[in-house]
Amino acid sequence: MLDANLKAQLKTYLERVTRPIEIVASLDDGAKSREMHSLLQDIASLSDQVSLSTDGSDARRPSFALLTPGQNIDLRFAGLPMGHEFTSLVLALLQVGGHPSKASQDVIEQVKALDGDYQFETYFSLSCQNCPDVVQALNLMAVLNPRVKHVAVDGALFQDEVERRQIMAVPSVYLNGEPFGQGRMGLEEIVAKLDTGAAARSADKLNAKDAFDVLVIGGGPAGAAAAVYAARKGIRTGVAAERFGGQVLDTLAIENFISIKETEGPKLAMALEEHVKQYEVDIMNLQRAEQLIPAHEAGGLHEVRFTDGGSLKAKTLILATGARWREMNVPGEQEYRNRGVAYCPHCDGPLFKGKRVAVIGGGNSGVEAAIDLAGIVAQVTLIEYDGQLRADAVLQRKLFSLPNVTVITSALTSEVKGDGQKVNGLVYKDRNSSEFHHIDLEGVFVQIGLVPNTDWLKGTVELSPRGEIEVDARCQTSLPGVFAAGDVTTVPYKQIVIALGEGAKASLAAFDHLIRTSV
Template sequence: MLQDTIKTQLKGYLANLAHPVVLEASLGDSPKSREMHELLHEIAALSDKVSVSEQGTDARRPSFVIRRGDAKTGITFAAIPMGHEFTSLILALLQVGGHPPKLSDDLIAQIKALPGHYNFETYVSLSCQNCPDVVQALNAMSVLNPNIHNTTIDGALFQDEVAAKNIMSVPQVYLNGEPFGSGRMDAEQILAKLDADAPKRAAEKLKDIAPFDMLIIGSGPAGASAAIYAARKGLRTGLIADRFGGQVMDTEGIENFISVIETTGPKLSAALEAHVRQYDIDVISSQRAKELFPAAQPGGLHGVALESGAILHARTVIIATGAHWRHLGVPGEEEYRNKGVAYCPHCDGPFYKGKPVAVAGGGNSGVEATIDLAGIVSHVTLLQRGSKLKADKVLQDKLYSLKNVTVLTEALTTDIEGNGTKVTGLTYRGGDGADHHINVDGVFVQIGLLPNTDWLRGTMKLNDFGEIVVDSHGATSVPGVFAAGDATTTPFKQIVIATGDGAKASLSAFDYLIRMPVSDEKRVAA
């Protein structure tokens, strides 16, 4: 089942096991049970510290528990964790076997001290690039605290459960049988939901932090690049990181980042974080900026208030907050979000296998989504509000070659309908001015991005689209405040452009600092 190269790599990883590990399987007679049996025995053959037991009693079959040889509980997979979840499997093996999770000491202490009992069920799709973050966070937490348990469930294997819970997007997390959260979450975000005092403690820790020479808000390609350039100049650098990679994390395939022939969003995001952490950069994780207080005079300190209540200060600020998916803004969109309205075809497409869906948007994202979905669903209707598609010709050529796709131009989506539980159809206004209805089980919204700049309104100059107006050096209308990436007026929202934009803004901020009066300049050097 596993390729020889993967077996060789996995054998090397398993050499790091400090304790014996048992793979306790609950199997049946299905082909998937036989597939799981084969996978588990192949893994066990790679290390004398790994053994397989087929005496599991889990009602979900096939499933298996990874537990230490002397433990009664462990990490459960009601899934054959290949695809995006293969890394989750490797990490689970290592962590159960004694390899410490890569979490901060403070976070580990908080997880260990968490009172109560927590039984998590995490529903995933093996094609979902967002799911592994949640799975790995909960698995790590369960290793650290015996009162926490996580079961990862592949929705494709347990379709009756998915249907009963009306799960139409992943990841979906249940805690003790009740909905807990959806979408990407890391350990800090999960802990903040479990521990009401966690945000307050985080804010308290930041209360007395010294001012930065340069504070970067955002940890996507632009923010990471800006932080690295600042640190290389020897500046005291802070980086407010809600999640490394930003929108890049939601990108499946990347083939136009120069010198990297092919990668994925999560891989590039992990590389960005690893590069940042090579430098003396104060990374302030799982925090979001709420308000900017510009300095009273050039060279003074700017203030940045965080949602946690903390306020940070810096002599220069670089805003690289990126963008988020634009919503249609029509009736039914919010009501049926995650119940038929989706924004990630890679994550949620498998839930619509054999069903009709619609895609709103005729740009590259919309056409790529349509092509992707056409291989899974029964039929895709692509709706473009303009008179022609905006996607690249190569994508359009592929689109029009597909037999189960209908393209509707001059089609403005006006309403998403459902039965109270899930989407059943949508209405669009055609070029003839009349309203038309189509029956679909899902609507994938792919109409571009909006900058994450609402918190800056009234503070600096924004254009009509909410983008931060910057000059050729990345300077904003506020002296000492710079901006980079998708949140700005810089044309062409591309990863490679955002990366260069961040470097440019950082160099411009450095140039701003060294041109301050000598007394201020000495403080920078200090």
């Protein structure tokens, strides 16, 4: 099951375990069970600390539990954790085997102190780059707290459960049989949802902090670069981010990042955060800004208030809050969000295997999504508002070579239809004839660009008609001492490499501002 290279790597990792690991598999006569048995045999052969039993009684088959003598751990995988989830399997083995987690001690203690019985089920797909964060966080919680149980379920393998629960987006998390959350969630975010006093404690921590020389709002590429450049100047630097990595976390393949031939968004986001942590930067995660109070109104220091009630002050600010997926804003879109309306084809595509879907948008993202989905679903209809597609020629050639793809141009999506539970159709208007047409389908993937995250800034800094922060060549906004960088600004071409450069530039400009104002 595992090739020689993977076996060698896993063998090295398993040398770190300090206590026995018992793998208990629940199998049947199917092909997937045979694959799982082969995988588990490979793992057990790599360490004397690992044993394998096939007498499990789990109703989900194939599945396996990871146990260790003397510890009440309930951690299971239903399905083969390969693809993006192979890392989750490796980490689970290490943690069940006693190897310590890299999570902060504060969060570890918070998990151990959770009072209640928590039975989590996470539905994932092997192509979902957002799923491992959730699976790994809940696995760790199951290792740390005996009252937390977790099973990670491959939605593509257990289609009957997916249909019964009407799951149309991954990761989807259930707690004690009820929906708990969808989409990417890290350990801190999950614990914060369970620990009702977390928000108040977080606000108190923010309010107690001294003013920063440079405070970066946002943890994407621009924010990370700004933090590194500021910290290297030896000045007091902070980063407040809703999630470190930003939109990069939702990006699958990255092939145009100069000097790195190929990588994936989550890997790059992790590398950015690790680089920032090499310096004395105060990183504050799960912080969503809701108001900027300029220095002339806040007693000489800029102040940023957050949704948890806390606030931070700084001599200079760098706004790097990035952008989010643009929505169609048509009837039915919000009603059927995550019930057929999706924004990540890599994550949710496997849930639509053999079904009919539409992709909205004819740029590179839309055409790439249609190409990817064509290998999974029965039929893809790509709908583009313009009279022609805008994607690169090489992508268009690939798209038009696919037999199960239909392209409709000069079309305005006007409504998403459903039966009250999930999507069953889409209505579009032919812009040439003004006639309305209905398409029967089960999924709609929206790929029509980005919207800057600037709602919280209206009335403070100057924004463009598109809502982007207006900046000059030095990343200066309309407020002295407030700079901005990345996809949230008017700088053209929203690319990771450009955001990094702009973040560095904004930080250098902020440092220059500090020097000049102090003189």
